[in-house]
Amino acid sequence: MDVLAAVLGFVGGVLAGLxxxxxxxxxxxxxVLVLGLxxxxxxxxxxxxxxxxxxxxxxxxxxxxxxxxxxxLFVGLGSVAGVEGGVLLAKALPEHTLRRLFAVFxxxxxxNLAWRALRPKPAYSSKGDSA
Amino acid sequence: MLRLLAxxxxAGVFSALxxxxxxxxxxxxxxxxxxxxxxxxxxxxAAISLTAAAGATAYALHGDVKPGAAAIVxxxxxxxxxGGVALQQRLASRTLTLGFALLLTAVGIRLLV
Numbered sequence: 001m002d003v004l005a006a007v008l009g010f011v012g013g014v015l016a017g018l019x020x021x022x023x024x025x026x027x028x029x030x031x032v033l034v035l036g037l038x039x040x041x042x043x044x045x046x047x048x049x050x051x052x053x054x055x056x057x058x059x060x061x062x063x064x065x066x067x068x069x070x071x072x073l074f075v076g077l078g079s080v081a082g083v084e085g086g087v088l089l090a091k092a093l094p095e096h097t098l099r100r101l102f103a104v105f106x107x108x109x110x111x112n113l114a115w116r117a118l119r120p121k122p123a124y125s126s127k128g129d130s131a
Numbered sequence: 132m133l134r135l136l137a138x139x140x141x142a143g144v145f146s147a148l149x150x151x152x153x154x155x156x157x158x159x160x161x162x163x164x165x166x167x168x169x170x171x172x173x174x175x176x177a178a179i180s181l182t183a184a185a186g187a188t189a190y191a192l193h194g195d196v197k198p199g200a201a202a203i204v205x206x207x208x209x210x211x212x213x214g215g216v217a218l219q220q221r222l223a224s225r226t227l228t229l230g231f232a233l234l235l236t237a238v239g240i241r242l243l244v
Contacts, residue, residue: 002203009204010211015231017215020172022152022179027204029238035200043150044190045197049205050152050183057212058177064220066173068166071135075157075174076181078139079146083185086147091193102149103242109155110235117228 005034009049017057022050025109028102039099040090134164139178147186152179169219176212 008030012023024046031042061067090098138160142153154175161171190196 005200005203006207010207011234012204013208013211013213014215014218015211016152016154016176016208017212017217018172018219018228019154019215020158020175021154022146022183023208023212024146024149024151025155025235026238027208028150029242030204031197031200033238033241035203037197037200040190041195041197043147044187044193044195045201046150046204047146047183047186047190048196048198048201049208051180051187052205053208053212054152054176054179054183056209057216058173058180060213060216061169061173061176064169064173064216066170067177068170068174069177071161071164071166072174072177073181074132074135075139075142075161075178078136079143079153079178079182080139080185081136082140082143082145083147083182083189086144086149087186087189087193089144090148090150099242103239105149106235106239106242110232110239112155113228113232113235117225117232 001034005030008034013053013057016050016053017060020057022046023053024050025106029106032099039095039102043090043098043102138164139182142178143182143185146179146182147189150186153182154179172219 008026012026016023027046027049028042031037031045142156146153157175158171
């Protein structure tokens with residue numbers, strides 16, 4: 001089980017590097033379905049796993065000149081203000097409701113990725129980066 | 132600046148609610164405010180480091196964080212992200228994107244049933 005969780009963690013990291021996300025969309029279900037954590041514990045633990053992932057990802061992107069540090073600082077500071085609200089909401093919701101909401105969120109992200117891949121010009125391809 | 136703070140605020144609530152970084156919202160919104168696609172993904176990763184640090188701390192105060200489990204997924208993820216960033220510089224990853232979409236669909240359905 002630990003090996004499967006580690007493999008999915010690696011895949012989550014690839015997803016993070018490719019799309020500029022934290023990888024939590026894969027970390028949370030891995031922690032719930034493979035390692036048996038509750039939804040709230042999985043979400044809390046996912047955030048800790050995201051931290052080294054995005055730090056290393058940002059460092060690698062910085063070497064390619066792809067980080068606007070000023071913008072990152074303002075977005076990051078804004079997010080710190082919102083975090084407590086999200087924690088309280090997650091802890092207030094019943095476990096199965098939170099898990100179902102997360103499942104719906106996962107399917108919406110899947111649909112978004114599929115749409116991105118199937119339309120004529122992908123937004124984050126290496127060519128034509130003029131969005 | 133206000134727009135950037137607002138993007139962060141929304142992403143922060145979302146991040147803590149679902150235990151994700153919030154990049155799925157941050158990246159497209161950074162493109163809207165004028166960053167190129169790849170700069171948006173790089174900047175998003177840097178922003179999420181603050182989000183995840185704040186979120187993990189807030190949950191840790193409630194005793195919800197399991198460091199051993201975080202290491203099992205987080206350490207391999209560090210190697211994964213290095214590969215992901217390198218891949219992103221090189222190829223238009225349509226097949227990979229579709230693969231992830233399929234994987235997430237399976238995960239979402241598994242969580243629902």
